[in-house]
Amino acid sequence: GAVVSQHPSWVICKSGTSVKIECRSLDFQATTMFWYRQFPKQSLMLMATSNEGSKATYEQGVEKDKFLINHASLTLSTLTVTSAHPEDSSFYICSARDRDSGDTGELFFGEGSRLTVL
Amino acid sequence: GQNIDQPTEMTATEGAIVQINCTYQTSGFNGLFWYQQHAGEAPTFLSYNVLDGLEEKGRFSSFLSRSKGYSYLLLKELQMKDSASYLCAVMDSNYQLIWGAGTKLIIKP
Numbered sequence: 001g002a003v004v005s006q007h008p009s010w011v012i013c014k015s016g017t018s019v020k021i022e023c024r025s026l027d028f029q030a031t032t033m034f035w036y037r038q039f040p041k042q043s044l045m046l047m048a049t050s051n052e053g054s055k056a057t058y059e060q061g062v063e064k065d066k067f068l069i070n071h072a073s074l075t076l077s078t079l080t081v082t083s084a085h086p087e088d089s090s091f092y093i094c095s096a097r098d099r100d101s102g103d104t105g106e107l108f109f110g111e112g113s114r115l116t117v118l
Numbered sequence: 119g120q121n122i123d124q125p126t127e128m129t130a131t132e133g134a135i136v137q138i139n140c141t142y143q144t145s146g147f148n149g150l151f152w153y154q155q156h157a158g159e160a161p162t163f164l165s166y167n168v169l170d171g172l173e174e175k176g177r178f179s180s181f182l183s184r185s186k187g188y189s190y191l192l193l194k195e196l197q198m199k200d201s202a203s204y205l206c207a208v209m210d211s212n213y214q215l216i217w218g219a220g221t222k223l224i225i226k227p
Contacts, residue, residue: 006160034215041222042219043205043217043218043219043220044161044205044217045217046214046215046217091158093160093161103148103209103213106151106163106166107151107163107215108163109160109161109162110160111159111160112158112159112160114158
């Protein structure tokens with residue numbers, strides 16, 4: 001199946017710093033990528049939909065100025081957590097769909113990035 | 119509002135069969151997905167149903183009844199590696215995925 005690579009897998013940072021997480025589709029092109037946050041023992045929570053070449057669509061309650069999303073190419077989307085605080089510590093996961101598979105195609109997930117803010 | 123319900127936790131014995139149910143109420147329907155997620159890892163795709171009926175894929179099968187807003191994931195010949203959370207997700211009329219909270223499946227020897 002298609003591969004989505006997410007980097008870094010683990011990151012520890014100090015409160016107040018910014019962290020960038022990359023999501024790459026390695027063998028397909030994705031016009032749309034999705035960013036999720038998952039707290040322990042809870043399901044995925046969609047944060048935003050990243051659209052190639054345009055602004056991301058954020059879910060209600062997600063601060064767009066805090067979680068900056070850039071989807072500069074058909075294979076790369078980045079999530080930057082700005083001025084991170086301990087409450088931002090979570091498991092962040094991206095997913096992507098092959099643009100040739102239509103809106104109902106299978107979602108491929110990255111490995112996830114575990115962020116710990118001290 | 120939109121809602122996906124599935125049991126929080128289930129326990130089964132190695133070699134047995136287990137059925138994980140999922141009921142949903144969404145604005146529109148464009149298919150139902152099942153994903154498996156091991157602790158600390160990202161979800162992996164298991165199945166997609168958009169028409170009523172049973173889809174079989176090896177030891178795993180998924181069933182859908184759109185009129186009842188109901189699906190189940192059937193796992194046969196359970197193995198210890200099947201211990202994971204199983205997530206039910208429905209795609210609504212806007213092609214947005216609505217996720218259930220997941221069912222943690224514990225397999226005992």
